[in-house]
Amino acid sequence: MLGLDKKxxxxxxxxxxxxxxxxxxLNPFPxxxxxxxxNAGYPDLMQRFVIFGIFAVGFNILFxxxxxxxxxxxxxxxxxxxxxxxxxxxxxxxxxxAIALSVIMAGLFSLLIGFISLRRSGIYFxxxxxxxxxxxxxxxxxxxxxxxxxxxxxxxxxxVYADDPQMFHRDGLPDLPHLFGLSMxxxxxLDMGAWSFDFNAGYYLCAVIMMIVFYxxxxxxxxxxxxxxxxxxxxxxxxxxxxxxxxxxxxAAFVISGMYAGLAGGLMAAMDPxxxxxxxxxxxxxxxxxxxxxxxxxxxIGPVLGAGFIKYFENIFSKINDSxxxxxxxxLPDGMEDFVVAVLHPFVGKGWHLTLGILFMLVxxxxxxxxxxGGTRLRNWFRGKRSGADDKPSGKTEPAE
Amino acid sequence: xxxxxxxxxxxRFGGLQALSNVNLSVxxxxxHAIIGPNGAxxxxxxxCLVGKLIPDSGSVMFDGQSVLGRAPFEINQMGIxxxxxxxxxxxxxxxxxxMLIPIFAMRDGAFRMHAYETVANEREVIxxxxxxxxxxxxxxxRHMHSAALSRGDKRRLEIGMCLSQKPRLLLxxxxxxxxxxxxxNNTIDLLKQISEERDITIAIIxxxxxxxxxxxxxxxxxxxxxxxxxxDPQNIRGNPKVREAYLGESx
Numbered sequence: 177m178l179g180l181d182k183k184x185x186x187x188x189x190x191x192x193x194x195x196x197x198x199x200x201x202l203n204p205f206p207x208x209x210x211x212x213x214x215n216a217g218y219p220d221l222m223q224r225f226v227i228f229g230i231f232a233v234g235f236n237i238l239f240x241x242x243x244x245x246x247x248x249x250x251x252x253x254x255x256x257x258x259x260x261x262x263x264x265x266x267x268x269x270x271x272x273x274a275i276a277l278s279v280i281m282a283g284l285f286s287l288l289i290g291f292i293s294l295r296r297s298g299i300y301f302x303x304x305x306x307x308x309x310x311x312x313x314x315x316x317x318x319x320x321x322x323x324x325x326x327x328x329x330x331x332x333x334x335x336v337y338a339d340d341p342q343m344f345h346r347d348g349l350p351d352l353p354h355l356f357g358l359s360m361x362x363x364x365x366l367d368m369g370a371w372s373f374d375f376n377a378g379y380y381l382c383a384v385i386m387m388i389v390f391y392x393x394x395x396x397x398x399x400x401x402x403x404x405x406x407x408x409x410x411x412x413x414x415x416x417x418x419x420x421x422x423x424x425x426x427x428a429a430f431v432i433s434g435m436y437a438g439l440a441g442g443l444m445a446a447m448d449p450x451x452x453x454x455x456x457x458x459x460x461x462x463x464x465x466x467x468x469x470x471x472x473x474x475x476x477i478g479p480v481l482g483a484g485f486i487k488y489f490e491n492i493f494s495k496i497n498d499s500x501x502x503x504x505x506x507x508l509p510d511g512m513e514d515f516v517v518a519v520l521h522p523f524v525g526k527g528w529h530l531t532l533g534i535l536f537m538l539v540x541x542x543x544x545x546x547x548x549x550g551g552t553r554l555r556n557w558f559r560g561k562r563s564g565a566d567d568k569p570s571g572k573t574e575p576a577e
Numbered sequence: 578x579x580x581x582x583x584x585x586x587x588x589r590f591g592g593l594q595a596l597s598n599v600n601l602s603v604x605x606x607x608x609h610a611i612i613g614p615n616g617a618x619x620x621x622x623x624x625c626l627v628g629k630l631i632p633d634s635g636s637v638m639f640d641g642q643s644v645l646g647r648a649p650f651e652i653n654q655m656g657i658x659x660x661x662x663x664x665x666x667x668x669x670x671x672x673x674x675x676m677l678i679p680i681f682a683m684r685d686g687a688f689r690m691h692a693y694e695t696v697a698n699e700r701e702v703i704x705x706x707x708x709x710x711x712x713x714x715x716x717x718x719r720h721m722h723s724a725a726l727s728r729g730d731k732r733r734l735e736i737g738m739c740l741s742q743k744p745r746l747l748l749x750x751x752x753x754x755x756x757x758x759x760x761x762n763n764t765i766d767l768l769k770q771i772s773e774e775r776d777i778t779i780a781i782i783x784x785x786x787x788x789x790x791x792x793x794x795x796x797x798x799x800x801x802x803x804x805x806x807x808x809d810p811q812n813i814r815g816n817p818k819v820r821e822a823y824l825g826e827s828x
Contacts, residue, residue, distance in 0.1 A: 404678065409669065411667050418682050
């Protein structure tokens with residue numbers, strides 16, 4: 177289907193189902209039960225899952241295929257957001273032109289930054305991209321925000337004010353980002369017994385865009401161009417002595433992944449018309465690296481899983497506080513209860529980073545291929561159990577003819 | 578006038594004169610071996626031919642054109658392919674993909690920088706790759722990860738990748754280093770077959786005298802960065818100067 181082989185079609189269908197049914201899948205617990213705080217099916221968080229999924233899928237095209245570790249991709253995310261908000265300010269709240277401009281601007285900036293940074297490889301490339309991202313952050317945070325020339329609105333962040341021109345804004349349209357009149361905030365809530373499910377217009381816009389760019393990523397992975405990118409990662413020396421200049425390939429991959437980041441930034445602004453400089457900071461760049469490695473570098477679905485995993489922790493684990501813990505362990509004797517809560521305290525609430533860090537270490541040490549490798553191992557393990565001991569795997573898997 | 582003309586090439590690394598006044602002429606369709614003791618400058622010379630190093634003085638002409646100042650990928654496009662001492666292949670890719678890359682790089686007889694430019698006939702590219710794997714006796718391994726191949730198979734694959742681009746000059750840097758005897762003999766047979774069947778010139782740097790004397794029809798002896806003699810194999814064997822500088826030392 178669509179020029180994909182059977183395996184990739186299955187993968188695409190799985191991703192499509194997961195994203196389209198996410199409001200159900202992420203809300204497995206009745207809304208007034210004690211477990212309801214583990215529900216992640218509210219629009220704001222679902223949007224973030226998908227947006228960071230797009231960001232990580234794009235990052236993986238550069239890092240997973242060519243092996244060039246960029247530490248400055250958040251710059252393109254920020255540029256995307258600023259472009260989108262400027263589009264809102266000057267023209268209209270329609271998200272389509274805003275997102276288009278974000279992608280174009282991120283593409284132009286990544287062309288410039290990539291052209292310079294790709295002169296070096298390895299750690300020097302990472303440092304160059306990091307330097308560019310920090311420069312962009314500093315520019316956005318202070319330099320480009322002064323009374324004479326205010327491009328980024330500094331610390332406050334860029335937002336839409338009532339006296340902005342908004343040339344194509346008409347009275348009938350919502351005063352928020354919209355898709356030809358359909359507000360991104362409009363949500364239909366479906367109550368089924370004790371459960372409640374939110375269907376949000378903004379989320380579905382992001383979901384559809386993610387399916388499109390995920391499909392594009394599959395095509396890139398499987399194309400001769402993708403093969404060349406993997407060749408760059410595998411052996412640049414042989415690449416050079418095969419008459420190929422690796423620079424145009426790496427630059428193309430860099431620009432493509434920059435445009436993915438710009439798209440993610442544009443979507444962020446489309447969901448919430450605000451752009452701040454902190455979006456460009458190095459921690460944001462590091463986060464996408466974590467997502468990709470956690471999910472599985474160089475795999476198609478890995479970055480999406482990694483993004484979901486990290487965002488879930490950030491939003492759900494951080495909400496568990498001491499009173500919630502006390503509620504859970506109320507059945508224990510008083511002294512025990514306090515002790516257990518005291519032990520768990522550093523790992524939840526503001527300490528969610530600690531839990532995430534430990535999980536990240538475990539994954540990197542025991543599953544170097546990320547969550548995807550974990551899934552593969554589980555599947556093989558189940559298969560091995562089912563088929564019995566007579567055909568134990570020989571240790572190496574060699575594809576059959 | 579040979580296909581490769583090296584004139585007065587010199588190269589200095591700090592205080593070490595690695596090459597001085599190297600003159601070399603490789604005749605078209607010959608198998609030319611460059612031998613010499615360790616540190617004689619063989620690898621430095623080879624690196625000067627493929628653009629990895631730029632000599633301090635002298636000239637290197639391939640088919641009437643200077644190669645100096647060109648990047649390795651440009652020199653490859655002129656028709657010089659290089660086989661490395663340790664096989665340089667795309668280890669993360671399958672054998673088939675390894676073979677596709679050089680053919681994608683060079684199709685319709687010309688090099689293309691970009692694989693995403695339209696391929697007139699992708700089927701044709703795949704057929705060429707399959708045919709080359711067939712010739713290298715590796716068709717049954719096409720889906721294997723190339724990193725899992727044996728040393729000898731990696732070498733065959735690397736040579737196959739070079740040949741698929743129909744180079745005019747094939748440079749080999751100790752192609753049998755670290756190989757078992759059987760693999761060495763297979764490689765010798767393969768190279769013999771290549772030089773007989775194809776319109777190709779082979780220049781080979783080698784330590785193993787068995788390999789040199791079974792393949793070469795012209796030999797240059799390098800010692801201390803400068804050529805000692807250039808002659809036919811039978812004359813080299815008897816040459817007292819060579820015995821002193823190299824063969825005697827190793828015997």
